[in-house]
């Protein structure tokens with residue numbers, strides 16, 4: 384079980400990204416974190432494995448207090464916390480198989496890790512997992528030959544072969560088109576259920592969160608303002624998350640269907656997206 388207790392994060396510049404966020408992730412549930420741009424979703428995900436150090440609060444994974452670990456102990460515990468990234472984070476010049484096997488690196492001795500010498504059962508598990516994510520036959524392809532959807536499948540396979548206690552996914556579909564996003568979410572949630580691995584996903588598309596998550600956590604301005612099943616995410620809850628409790632104005636541009644991407648109602652986000660695209 385993952386427990387986050389009173390997590391706060393103030394960045395060196397003084398930006399308060401998280402203010403006393405507490406929640407648990409138990410069993411093999413899929414929990415989606417939603418909220419407007421700048422709400423603190425990525426910061427929260429990164430605080431779980433201490434890619435970002437929380438300023439205050441405690442993270443526990445089963446009987447390990449992650450926030451109390453030394454750097455060396457943290458390296459060992461990160462084997463138990465797999466991460467799936469928005470931009471995949473594959474090693475482009477390596478093959479699909481080599482990328483997936485890198486999920487096992489933390490289990491090798493330093494010498495074998497240096498030589499990338501994996502036991503036969505790791506190789507077999509990686510092969511099986513690639514088959515399950517629909518990439519059987521692509522083992523020898525280079526990562527840079529793959530499409531975005533295929534790359535994210537490799538990212539998922541790499542996380543699964545790690546045999547983690549939890550998988551964290553930071554906007555895993557943001558770089559994908561809508562159809563591929565659905566396929567990737569379906570695959571991720573199916574494989575997590577089969578392997579009985581809980582997943583915590585930072586996702587900005589409310590529609591995807593509602594469709595694939597068992598539970599939704601809503602952040603607004605660094606605070607947890609909603610925690611419940613997708614069915615409980617009604618208009619009042621969305622107002623709390625996206626509009627500071629103000630009801631949606633009807634008859635204006637922002638009064639689109641409730642299944643629309645709430646994020647695009649946030650003007651800043653649209654600007655961010657456009658700015659980002661200019662550099663891509």
Ligand SMILES: Nc1ncnc2c1ncn2[C@@H]1O[C@H](COP(=O)(O)OP(=O)(O)OP(=O)(O)O)[C@@H](O)[C@H]1O
Pocket residue numbers: 394395396398399400418419420421422423424425426427587
């Ligand atoms: N490295 C950093 N240094 C300073 N401030 C940061 C840093 N990373 C994030 N922030 C700030 O912390 C706040 C929360 O950011 P965060 O990226 O966690 O939000 P988010 O909900 O993931 O947003 P988005 O959906 O746009 O990715 C924002 O105000 C952001 O500007």
